[in-house]
Amino acid sequence: MKKNFTLVELLTVIAIISILAALLLSAMNKSRNKAIQITCVNNNRQLQMAFMQYTSNSDGFFPPYYPNWFGGRYSWVKNLVYHRYVTNAELLVCSEVARMPYGTSGGNHLDALRIYVDRLLNDERGLDYQNFAGNRISYGYNWAAFGRNKEPARNNRIRHPSQTILLAENKRHDPDVKDKEDTSSFIVSPKSREDYASYKTFAGYIWPRHDQKRLAVGWADGHATLEQVPTLDPAKIYDAAPFAYGGTKSPEEKGYAENNWDL
Numbered sequence: 085m086k087k088n089f090t091l092v093e094l095l096t097v098i099a100i101i102s103i104l105a106a107l108l109l110s111a112m113n114k115s116r117n118k119a120i121q122i123t124c125v126n127n128n129r130q131l132q133m134a135f136m137q138y139t140s141n142s143d144g145f146f147p148p149y150y151p152n153w154f155g156g157r158y159s160w161v162k163n164l165v166y167h168r169y170v171t172n173a174e175l176l177v178c179s180e181v182a183r184m185p186y187g188t189s190g191g192n193h194l195d196a197l198r199i200y201v202d203r204l205l206n207d208e209r210g211l212d213y214q215n216f217a218g219n220r221i222s223y224g225y226n227w228a229a230f231g232r233n234k235e236p237a238r239n240n241r242i243r244h245p246s247q248t249i250l251l252a253e254n255k256r257h258d259p260d261v262k263d264k265e266d267t268s269s270f271i272v273s274p275k276s277r278e279d280y281a282s283y284k285t286f287a288g289y290i291w292p293r294h295d296q297k298r299l300a301v302g303w304a305d306g307h308a309t310l311e312q313v314p315t316l317d318p319a320k321i322y323d324a325a326p327f328a329y330g331g332t333k334s335p336e337e338k339g340y341a342e343n344n345w346d347l
């Protein structure tokens with residue numbers, strides 16, 4: 085006897101298939117996110133190694149951070165790339181933002197960084213290009229603690245290197261740029277962003293870009309981790325700054341002890 089599917093049976097089969105598909109999609113999404121997080125931490129780890137090589141060749145000093153808007157010839161990134169401690173543009177940007185458009189200038193973060201790195205490796209210092217490439221990096225340098233222009237920190241002066249952030253994923257809120265995933269090459273506290281007009285445009289602050297408020301962090305002793313915002317003590321962000329290396333406290337550093345999380 086020939087038996088046809090009833091409508092109920094058919095609907096049941098469709099429901100089961102869609103539940104399975106949803107489960108599969110969510111599992112795929114989870115493993116994709118996990119893979120991106122692992123890549124991001126690896127990026128940070130390799131950048132930390134570049135910093136370690138740099139400091140061991142420069143008497144222990146970290147690279148200075150010359151902010152791009154001063155027209156400085158060497159931002160920390162430029163320094164590390166030009167001297168070939170970093171030769172791969174992909175290390176400089178989180179995969180979550182690599183292919184996002186950057187502001188209104190066209191192109192995405194990674195494309196711009198590739199051109200930038202290529203030019204530097206070909207011995208073009210790319211001064212003209214620096215101004216808009218610098219901020220496409222998604223890992224911000226803890227500038228105030230390490231890269232003060234005339235007195236960069238020395239590795240033996242950092243009090244708690246394993247607890248002091250050297251690089252962290254960041255985001256900036258430039259009111260003129262609509263792209264909410266805009267990035268910067270250095271991090272400051274939200275407080276100093278409020279106080280200094282130039283920071284509003286150029287500076288980023290630590291931002292958990294990944295699933296469940298996670299972010300990749302590179303620490304001053306050379307290790308890199310994936311942190312979840314609630315588990316990371318905000319005070320540690322600027323723990324060693326600026327006193328641990330004997331720096332003086334300038335007006336823009338006031339408020340560093342405050343909570344630097346924007347959450």
Ligand SMILES: [Zn+2]
Pocket residue numbers: 121124178179180253293294299300
């Ligand atoms: Zn990331």
